[in-house]
Amino acid sequence: MNSSDYAFLSHMLMEKSGLALGPGKEYLVESRLTPLAQSYGLKGISQLVRHLQSGREPRLHALVVEAMTTNETLFFRDRTPFDDLQHIVLPELITRRAKVRRIRIWSAAVSTGQEIYSVAMLLDRVFPHLRDWHVELLASDISEAMLDRARKGVYSDFEVQRGLSDDLRDRCFEQYDNQWRIKEHLRRRITWLQLNLLDPFAHLGMWDVILCRNVLIYFDLPTKRDILERMHQLLASDGCLLLGAAETVLGVSARYERYQRCASAVYRPLRDQARMVSAAVFG
Known part of the structure; x- marks a missing residue:
């Protein structure tokens, strides 16, 4: 993932969900969004970003937010x-x-x-x-x-x-x-x-x-x-x-x-x- 793609995703996530990625979280973006990109028949994060920028799939923005904000939880967490x-x-x-x-x-x-x-x-x-x-x-x-x-x-x-x-x-x-x-x-x-x-x-x-x-x-x-x-x-x-x-x-x-x-x-x-x-x- 190049720096411009990461900057675009960081800005989009901040605007849509308040999620502040900050520097050095490329590994997290790759792990969360690569499966989403593949489900759309896209080869990687760069193609996913181009797809988002085109505006052809409004639902895709929501799916990216969901993928990046879904966190592990458990019953009676921390007790x-x-x-x-x-x-x-x-x-x-x-x-x-x-x-x-x-x-x-x-x-x-x-x-x-x-x-x-x-x-x-x-x-x-x-x-x-x-x-x-x-x-x-x-x-x-x-x-x-x-x-x-x-x-x-x-x-x-x-x-x-x-x-x-x-x-x-x-x-x-x-x-x-x-x-x-x-x-x-x-x-x-x-x-x-x-x-x-x-x-x-x-x-x-x-x-x-x-x-x-x-x-x-x-x-x-x-x-x-x-x-x-x-x-x-x-x-x-x-x-x-x-x-x-x-x-x-x-x-x-x-x-x-x-x-x-x-x-x-x-x-x-x-x-x-x-x-x-x-x-x-x-x-």
Whole structure:
């Protein structure tokens, strides 16, 4: 791949998805986009770039973005954030929301679905009384292909073994065509939405918990600030933002504070008293 092709792809990905490649990522581009180029009968990255520049295949731009932004995930990834949800974040919210009996949780880059299904399994197993509450689980992702797969809730033996005990697998999954499928009552709890975080999302309303884990690391600083600012506007005053283990708001946004009771990267919004609102009331 020559430098002009790499520059074109870097600019396109930044413009379409916010992904900041930076220098030295040619190997990643080659590994992700060569199979896509071959599926179109193209010989390599240079021909793929010419095809993109011609504008003859608008869908190809979206496929390039999907190929470059699809990231590996697993059930209960990093474990500690889910321990914090189970033992600290959710019990506190349940106490505060006892009168309205409503909780809203948004997974903002759900990929193939393991994160939001992990939340659904946690709620089902540890907080069964919430079945009588209005609990909203929203799962969004930039990739329609990933959302289609996540909606089906079908995973291989290998994927299910990563992060799940046999007991939890048997409780929450059923065998399906030599694979495993999330049980219907868990799939029904989730709303799926194709969403590019660069686009407006104020229409989604207020949230008690936002999971934006292992996403911001791919953006440049201005994009990180913009996304965190807009999420801040949608986070309840007593709500929590969960970031990935390698992510932080330090040096990015002064609108959050680390929730010291939690061991993982959990942040709470800083607000003026006059602006304090609750997702349970105004979602």
